[in-house]
Structure formats: structure tokens, C-alpha cells
Amino acid sequence: MQPDAQNATTGPKGPLEWGQINFLQTTDTHGWLEGHIKEQNYGADWGDYVSFTKHMKKKAKNLGVDLLLVDTGDLHDGAGLSDATTLNGEISNPIFENIDYDLLTIGNHELYVTEIAYETFSNFSKRYGDRYLTSNVQIINPSTGEYEYIGKKYRYFTTEQGLRIMAFGVLFDFKGNSNVSKVITAKNLTEEKWFLDAINYPKPIDLFLVIGHNPVRANATTSTFGTLFSTIRNLRPDIPVQGFGGHTHIRDFTVYDNKATGMESGRYCETLGWLSITGIKSSSCKAEHNPHGVPHPTRPAVPLNTSLPQSKTPSSLRYARRYLDWNRLTFAYHAEGSQDHTFDISKGVEVTGDITSARKSLNLTSLYGCAPESYCQFCKPFLADGNLFGLLQTALTTVVVNESRSDIPRMIIINTGSVRFDLAKGPFTYDDSFIVSPFKDAFQFIPDVPYEQASQVLGILNAGPFQKKRRDLETRDFGFEPLLADRDICLDPPITHDRDGLKARSNPGASILRRQNTSPTPGYTTTDDFGTDGDDTVHSKIPYYAQPNDLQANGSFPTDGSTPKTVDLIFLDFIQSYILAALNSVGGSYVAGDVSYYLPKTFTTNSYLPAYAKVAWQENVPNCPVGQGIGFDKRGVRLDSMGVRI
Numbered sequence: 001m002q003p004d005a006q007n008a009t010t011g012p013k014g015p016l017e018w019g020q021i022n023f024l025q026t027t028d029t030h031g032w033l034e035g036h037i038k039e040q041n042y043g044a045d046w047g048d049y050v051s052f053t054k055h056m057k058k059k060a061k062n063l064g065v066d067l068l069l070v071d072t073g074d075l076h077d078g079a080g081l082s083d084a085t086t087l088n089g090e091i092s093n094p095i096f097e098n099i100d101y102d103l104l105t106i107g108n109h110e111l112y113v114t115e116i117a118y119e120t121f122s123n124f125s126k127r128y129g130d131r132y133l134t135s136n137v138q139i140i141n142p143s144t145g146e147y148e149y150i151g152k153k154y155r156y157f158t159t160e161q162g163l164r165i166m167a168f169g170v171l172f173d174f175k176g177n178s179n180v181s182k183v184i185t186a187k188n189l190t191e192e193k194w195f196l197d198a199i200n201y202p203k204p205i206d207l208f209l210v211i212g213h214n215p216v217r218a219n220a221t222t223s224t225f226g227t228l229f230s231t232i233r234n235l236r237p238d239i240p241v242q243g244f245g246g247h248t249h250i251r252d253f254t255v256y257d258n259k260a261t262g263m264e265s266g267r268y269c270e271t272l273g274w275l276s277i278t279g280i281k282s283s284s285c286k287a288e289h290n291p292h293g294v295p296h297p298t299r300p301a302v303p304l305n306t307s308l309p310q311s312k313t314p315s316s317l318r319y320a321r322r323y324l325d326w327n328r329l330t331f332a333y334h335a336e337g338s339q340d341h342t343f344d345i346s347k348g349v350e351v352t353g354d355i356t357s358a359r360k361s362l363n364l365t366s367l368y369g370c371a372p373e374s375y376c377q378f379c380k381p382f383l384a385d386g387n388l389f390g391l392l393q394t395a396l397t398t399v400v401v402n403e404s405r406s407d408i409p410r411m412i413i414i415n416t417g418s419v420r421f422d423l424a425k426g427p428f429t430y431d432d433s434f435i436v437s438p439f440k441d442a443f444q445f446i447p448d449v450p451y452e453q454a455s456q457v458l459g460i461l462n463a464g465p466f467q468k469k470r471r472d473l474e475t476r477d478f479g480f481e482p483l484l485a486d487r488d489i490c491l492d493p494p495i496t497h498d499r500d501g502l503k504a505r506s507n508p509g510a511s512i513l514r515r516q517n518t519s520p521t522p523g524y525t526t527t528d529d530f531g532t533d534g535d536d537t538v539h540s541k542i543p544y545y546a547q548p549n550d551l552q553a554n555g556s557f558p559t560d561g562s563t564p565k566t567v568d569l570i571f572l573d574f575i576q577s578y579i580l581a582a583l584n585s586v587g588g589s590y591v592a593g594d595v596s597y598y599l600p601k602t603f604t605t606n607s608y609l610p611a612y613a614k615v616a617w618q619e620n621v622p623n624c625p626v627g628q629g630i631g632f633d634k635r636g637v638r639l640d641s642m643g644v645r646i
């Protein structure tokens, strides 16, 4: 844990169920390897995860079962550690690589920028070798000019306990990649001979693993899991299939048939997914189906309303899934036997130190200003008090100004997908500038657009179809608990649990209980195909309000309330094509040649909040309440760090 981070005060509800084969999944880490320094629930860092995986691997060995570590991509864009370097990931990738993953796959954020795609191809994929799977992603090898798979197409391997696995890594049908890479659609992939041959592999297969930066829920907009699962199931009706997905940033678990399920483990180092399966038939497997001394998976997979092909034979498989909060309390508890003070292994401590040094050398804590309030993305209605987009609207109006055109009325449109996280009250740092708005998308414009046309663009974009809905999350809880708690909590000894008779499992030597939480704190409350008991730590619900695709801010409009005849229509280069299409659908005839940069190309989505903080939040700096933060209660009422309404 980083020196300025905090530990959680509520811990797991009980021990994990261990099966014949077990998995820990990370996904969509987006550079958050330092952990969530301003929040209590997710304060562990990558060094803690190194220690945790070491303990868990040892435990698996002792139990005589398998444990595989899986990651499903999107390593950058969302935190200073990954994004403050010239090449995203230059420092964070080597830190990430301290985990000896068994299987990994690529995310769309590895493919937007050519240099990052090549970094992934030349270095990251080589670090993991045959464990890095990109079954449908190729890149032009600069030395041959030919397309090559960035990683490997598939991996056939035998686990330590003897399970024979065929694994694929499949990105959703992503189209926003730079022109050096190629994403083969799932439909085309399932027609490729090598893929069909791998499914019908001449050696025995006990389990298929399909990992993908790809939503696991087969009917989700961008998911291609249905296509992949159907192909496998039609060819191999009886073999278990396990999916691990990502991209939608949610906790989810879905049942395809009685031998096939899919798991998705959230985002941003907030969630660590745990899955165990038992009952896999294999002539070569040594693993005990029900290891002694630990709870074991008991649930059959029963599909809900599916149009997917189904295995026709009964299933002996039993499953258990859990979504772990990313904090040391959770890690130490599940590492079991390792009390908090013996939890750390030397490599974990070293990685924690590397992160601290990197944060220092990258100046991530340098201050732009002091935010007077906290602003959340999803816990408040759009533009309501405390909603982040209201703040961003003000910031855009204030600082997206070309001095030579400052008197000309302007409309500024950004895609809300460019905004990645809430903004916490208190110090607004260089790190926070990436956490909230990491991308390097620049501001372009078309001058003198008739107001009649320009004023319709936002509505068109928000109604679609020009832009996809960012995510279909209306029924999901995004699970953000902003923010800092009182610093003096850090001075307390590690908190032990008092729920469900778990106290006995904690370190008696560290059991001086102070400020122990007796009621759930706000956090993830997940519903999936197995029900509502997947969250490892029980939380109260955080309100969730869907936000539109795009946000508009206006500037220099007539003060008398009248509408201007024409405006400068300003937008991000990332959404240029959507803007042109929208304008042209209401009578415009604009082409890319009509567009130019409104501000220097170096002023980007990552610049406007720091610029605003310098203008608006400098005054508060001397009295900036370091470490004093707030959260929200069930109804979105603000709380101080002790849970008292303010």
C-alpha cells in the first residue's frame, strides 16, 4: 500500500470456496497500480497484489488444486502512473509485469495509438510469451511489412494438477484501432480453419478457456462471447467452457449452459475476481475435487433465458464466484494465516517501493489547486449539484477559449467517455488530471456554423446512432465510493472483522478495535446470474444515474438571452466524424477540410481541468483539507469520513 493510502475498515464476509481449478482475474486496470489512494475500499497497490498472489499460489499447492492468474487487458489511460510517461505504460508496464500471469489478453486501449500497439507487440507480449493470447489481433511487423499476431493465437497446456486446457484470447469487434493493427471480427475468426482445428484439437481437452477484453454477457452490445461460445459448443457439446471478460468495467457473472459460465471482474484495481470450478472430468487430473479444510464450490450452472446452443448431457460441475475489494484487509484475510504484518513478501514490498519512487519521479502529487467539493460521474443526476459534468461544463466554458476569437459565441462538445473517474474534494494533483480525464484528444472547430444547425448536434449525438452509448450500465452498480477518509484512520492498527463470526480468523495481536464499522459502507452491490451474494465485502448501494454520451458547454453567448446567428462549433478530434455526420444530417455540408484546431494541438482533454484548477482553485491551496473527504449515503446524501451527514 502506498504511504498516503488507507486500509479498508470492512472486510470479507467469509473464506473463499476453493475448487479443483481456481482463478484470480484482473481486468481494465487502466494504470491504477498505485491503488485508490483517496478511497478506503480499494487502497491496495500492485505490490500488495504481488504478495497476495504468492500466498494464494502457495495455498493452492498445499490444497493440491490449480490456481490460474488471468488478465483481460486495458492497461493504460486512467492514471498518472501509466499516462504521465511519453509512451503510456513505459513505467507502469514493467511494474505490472511483476505478476506471473498464466493467461493474458489485449484490450482496445493497447491499440488506439500506434506507438503503444508496437510497445505491446515488442515488449509486453514478449514478456509473457505463449501466455499472451491475441487470437484475433494482428499488427504489421515493421521489419517484414506483414501482419503478425501480437501475441499467440491459442495456448494448449496442462496445469500443475493435470487439467488439459485450450485457451483463446479474443478482443471484441473493436474498430477504433490505429492503422497498423487489424482486429478480426469474431464471426470471421469462427470461420478460420486454425480456430476450428484448435477446438477440435487432436489431444484431449478438459476445459476451454476463452479470455477476452470483451463483455461476458452474450447479449451485451459489444460482446462476441455468444458467437465464440456457440462455435465451441456446437463442435464440443460436452466440454466445459469458461469465459473471462472485460471492457464494460462491471462485476458480472453469466451462465451460458450447464457447463459454461463467464466472469467479468470490474475495473481500475477496484475488483479482483475469484472463480472456482470443481467436478471437471479428466483422466489426467490429480486435483482433489473437494479439497479438505476449505469451503468448496456448490453451485450448479443453470442458464437463464438463453438462445445459445446447450450441452445436452448432465453436468457434474460446481461453481463459486466472488468479487473481492482491492484492499489489504481483503488480501490479508484471504491469504489466511498471514497476519497483516507478515502478509508482505519481499518482492511485494519492492514493487510498492518502485511505485512510490515512480510517483515521485513523475511528480504525480504536484498540486494544481484545491477542489472545494467532490464531484461524481454517476452518483448524481446529470448536471445536478455534485455531478462531475456540471463542473466540467464550467471548466470548458472558462478555459477553452481562443483569445483571438474570444468574443465569438462558442459551443464546446466533448464525449463523456473521455471522462474516466470522479474528482475528489481536496488537492487536485497531476495524477488526478489523468484519473479524471487522461486522453490527449485536442480541440478542433468549425467557424461560423449556423446556430440552427449547431444547436441540434448535441441532441443528435445523445440520441445516437452516431455515437454508441458509452456503456449499457443502467442496471449495474458502478460501485464507486468516493473518497478520502480521515487520515488518522491510518494510525489505527489493522481492523479485524466482527461479522459472521470471523473475528477468530483475525490476528489476535492486532485486535484493538477502534472505529470498527458495524454497518456496511457504500460500495459495489452486484447482481449477476448467480444472484446477489457475489460481493466479497457487503456494501450499501451507491446511487447510479446514467449520463448522456456527450456534454456541451457554451461561451460568449449574448448576455440578453438571445441566440447568436452563428457559432464556433468546437469539439474533440476524437469525435470529429460524429460531429460532421450530425451537422450534415440537419442541412450542413461539412467535410474534414472545414475543420481546424481551435487551440494548439498540445491543449488536450488532459489539459483543461489543470488549466481550470489554476484559475479557480488556487486560492484555497493554503487551507486545502488534505485527507479530509466525504462519501455518500444510500440516498446520495453527503457524508463525512465517519459516515455523518454534512
Ligand SMILES: Nc1ccn([C@@H]2O[C@H](COP(=O)(O)O)[C@@H](O)[C@H]2O)c(=O)n1
Binding pocket: 074, 108, 109, 112, 247, 415, 416, 417, 418, 419, 439, 440, 441, 470, 574
Ligand atoms: N483517445 C480516446 C480513446 C478513448 N476515448 C473514450 O474511451 C472509450 C473507450 O474506453 P473503454 O474503457 O470503454 O474501452 C471510448 O468509447 C471513448 O469514449 C476517448 O475519449 N479518447
